[in-house]
Amino acid sequence: MVRGKTEMKRIENATSRQVTFSKRRNGLLKKAFELSVLCDAEVALIIFSPRGKLYEFSSSSSIPKTVERYQKRIQDLGSNHKRNDNSQQSKDETYGLARKIEHLEISTRKMMGEGLDASSIEELQQLENQLDRSLMKIRAKKYQLLREETEKLKEKERNLIAENKMLMEKCEMQGRGIIGRISSSSTSSELDIDDNEMEVVTDLFIGPPETRHFKKFPPSN
Numbered sequence: 001m002v003r004g005k006t007e008m009k010r011i012e013n014a015t016s017r018q019v020t021f022s023k024r025r026n027g028l029l030k031k032a033f034e035l036s037v038l039c040d041a042e043v044a045l046i047i048f049s050p051r052g053k054l055y056e057f058s059s060s061s062s063i064p065k066t067v068e069r070y071q072k073r074i075q076d077l078g079s080n081h082k083r084n085d086n087s088q089q090s091k092d093e094t095y096g097l098a099r100k101i102e103h104l105e106i107s108t109r110k111m112m113g114e115g116l117d118a119s120s121i122e123e124l125q126q127l128e129n130q131l132d133r134s135l136m137k138i139r140a141k142k143y144q145l146l147r148e149e150t151e152k153l154k155e156k157e158r159n160l161i162a163e164n165k166m167l168m169e170k171c172e173m174q175g176r177g178i179i180g181r182i183s184s185s186s187t188s189s190e191l192d193i194d195d196n197e198m199e200v201v202t203d204l205f206i207g208p209p210e211t212r213h214f215k216k217f218p219p220s221n
Helices: 014-039 063-111 121-201
Strands: 044-048 054-058
Touching (some): 063 121
Antiparallel strands (some): 044 054
16 A cells, blocks of 8 residues: 655644654654664764653764764854855955956046047047046146145245344344444543543643743844
8 A cells, every 4th residue: 555645744633743753753763873874974863852852862972072063063164154255255356456447447548548449429528528527627726736835935925025124123223233332432532532632731830930041132233
């Protein structure tokens, strides 16, 4: 008698469900044992019944040892997967940068008037508009720099004029001081000379008057 195909859904009858669980559990444990013996594979099987009862099988010394090996393997696979993802991301970024560089090189050659044979009228018009905008920006920057340089030169000129004015005032003050000192010196010299003259004129002698001797001349005939 040919068995019909079992429908994959929960068995509603509790007795039938328990019988099916027992049969398939024993078959699964048997298959795990056969796989470990025939293929020299490390097999660990853990089963919990609907009532929470534990059934287990391990081809190694213990299930925790197999579980630890499993967890370590998962971590290694995760690290390798992460490295592969990073490597793929780096490749994608490198490819994208290479495409951008190629596009920039083509645009640069076109702006220099090279490689225009395959360009359409629309592309040439866009290129012309782009060049016009670039020239406007370049001229604006040029005029800005010229204005800044002019302002710097004007400021330098004002500083030089102010410094020159200060130097002239300082020289003028020093010149006035020298002239004043010369005038004071001349006045003092004149006063000294006058005092000396007065001293000569007003010399006095105390004592008997001087006797004056007159030479006698014979009377004329």
